[in-house]
Amino acid sequence: MSYHEGASQPDEIKGWLADKAGKYLTFNLAAEEYGIEILKVQEIIGLMPVTKVPRTPHFIRGVINLRGKVIPVVDLRLKFGMEIKEDTRRTSLVVVKIKRLGHHVTMGLIVDDVYEVVDIEAKDIEPTPEFGANIDTDFILGVGKINQKVVMLLDVDKVLSGGEVTLVDQVTHIQEK
């Protein structure tokens, strides 16, 4: 592609980062701060009773009834391989609408605590550093800086891809049809 030719390197990155600038919902997960593009977030609700679904990947906590719609709920701690923690009063469900194989899927993400909505400018976003093969950074869009804090910006569409895709699909499909 001829796109890169003639353009200086910093410009290219600037353009790439400009796409990522915008409003993010930040939340806490095992003392780390993460952000999700606000446009993907449908709503935030308190944790409600979750029905376990047998024979699904461990990070799928189960399904809930979101006002008549059955949606799957993903425990982000488990998904990211963090230690299991008891739910608290601050534990919340972030309901996101993601795009998967061309159709929209609604699902809930369990997070430790929801913070705020922040506006992150392009200049405050850095590309994701490489950590080598041990840490999968595919689903991180970049790293944002707000007031000396570091926020990992999640690519929600990608969070649920990977080895377990088929099973996740099975659960999400139930809801879609």
Add this chain to the structure above:
Amino acid sequence: MALDNTLGKEDRFSSVNYSGDMPVRSLDDLAAALIQLEPNDSSGLSHFRESLKGVMENGSFSEPVKKKLKEALGKIEGMIEGKSPATEAVLTETGKLIEEVMGKTTQDEFAFALPNSAPGEDMEAFKKEGLEYFSQDADNSLIKEFIIESMELITGAEEALLTLENDPDDAEAIATVFRAFHTIKGTSAFLELKIISELAHHAESLFSQVREGSIRYGGGYAEVALYSVDMIKEVISSVEEALRGKPLLKPQGYDALIHLLQYPEQARVLREVEETTPPSARLGDILVSQGVVKREELEEAVEKQGEKPLGVELLKLKTVSIKDVAKALRTQQRMQGATPGFESSVRVRTDRLDKLIDMVGELVIAHSMITQDSMKMGEEYYEFQQRVSHAGKIVRELQDLSMSIRMVPLKPTFQRITRLVRDLGNKSGKRINLFTFGEETEVDRNMVDLITDPLMHMVRNSVDHGIELPEEREKNGKPREGTIKLSAYHSAGNVVIEIEDDGRGLDREVIFARARAKGLINDTSSLTERDILHLIFEPGFSTADTVTDISGRGVGLDVVKKNITALRGKIELQSNPGKGCVFKVRAPLTLAIIDGMIIRVGKERYVIPTVSIVRALQPQKEDLSTVLKKGEMLSLQGKFVPLVRLANLFDIEEAQSDLTRALVVVVEDNERHTGIVADELLGQQQIVIKSLGEALRGLRGISGGAIMPDGRVGLILDVGGLVKLAHADEAEWGG
């Protein structure tokens, strides 16, 4: 705006230049992208630069065009690199350049690109292939509206045509058909769908003749009219495909039909015109019965009548006053029940409807929680409790209403069957009267689609195998015309549909012999009458000696039974050899709600559809046995029933491990029994199913989700899957 004009031209141009040339399309796209571009949108500018480069690389342009494009690229790059100020003015300049280029390509470049064929010739070639019938710059959303609207009109017209079959003088029906053709003609002409408007135009003129009374509907005209309706349907569905990019072609027989419509007299040769018995409610008869006119006078008038309506002739003869005729005409209308009262309706998107029903379901749950709380509050809150219960009444009414929104009458299905019987009768030379009852019976919207095919198949079967040829019927002392009765009614929360024919009925002996020959049965002693009749639903069974065009396409009644069972319905059969037989289909009104038994295993709850439960019992120690220390079995009335422990299968903790203290729910699937081990039965409940996707089958053991009365999600057990697991291949399930 000049740019817009050019875009329009480009569109038509690309439709002719169909070989998928990139440059034209992309220039078009470029212009569109440029309009939306903001001068300070740096990523947008980069994107634009990229696509512009792509266009320049991929397209073959003449030198002057290339130069202009390069100039445009320069401007864009200048803006990106900050050499020139990124302003609206620069963008406008770029736009002008591209506009110029586009003008050049349409006028000059075209001849340049196709040096060997003049544009005119090319047009001609595509005309032949039918591409001209679909205008490329048509508004897709308008066309979609048109498709929906026309399909409704056509269905209405079809129904009216069938009314005309029995009563060729039904003015209301003639008007309905006329209006349908007229409206379709108008809209399609507006949308430049010439292929439809032409057809509708000719059909309309045929019916304007019918309406004026210059020709009488029936015989060949009826054939042509029905054929036109079919043809319009076909063309409309190809328009639908054309929206997805397929070329719109004239269907086969289109031109021939247009010819027939222009000269409908020629259609008479298609079929002998049968004398139709005059409908009783004729104007003359009414006038006679009202004592306004004497029978002799009437006959005189009829003789002179010619092409004019009878009423006019009678007036001319001065035997009646215009008041009398008008009164008689009104009586006639009343008798035909032809008050054209259209119920007003609104089209609603089904997803909104489903959402409404979901929300009402949630409202019911939320309200019942409030009711429970209010009960706990005690005497001093009496007024509050009153209000809660009042709100409850409203909620329940709302729920009934929302369920009824989903319900649609079976009428369209019955119409399709009416049409089917007519066509099949003509094809097979059988004369059949179809009577329908209860077409206003309502069932769930999804149900209609699912039940139509099995019904059509059964009717086909009745026409093909049931009703005899006229000669044979006469020999057996039956009327030449066969009768099929189609009726629908509600009964005990189900819809029942009966198909009754007065044909030859099912021959017990023939079925028996056939089933034996095909190896479907070997043990003959225990078969009841019902068992034998139901053999016709076995796969691989077909009693017809010859495979006909109508049924017997290798698809048997077994498919019918399978489809009905899938709807959780039942099919019954009564036969009276020589006199006819009755198929009786019983199906639930809706697929959205099932009766379920809720069981508890450990802390989890699951739902078992009540239909598949045989019984529930607490097992005795002596009835339990194990196989190879693994599989567990329960002896039940001398038969061994394998047991499935959900606790092991689904990794449920804290479940009852002692079988004699647990409960066994015996379920049935495909006549195989299996015991599901549960801790407790929590009760039976009507459960709203949340529709399931294909992929759900991958989740073994669970067939879907349901909203439980407490608002939580319950999982419905997949009985079929569990039975299969218990009976055979645990290996198939994996760990």
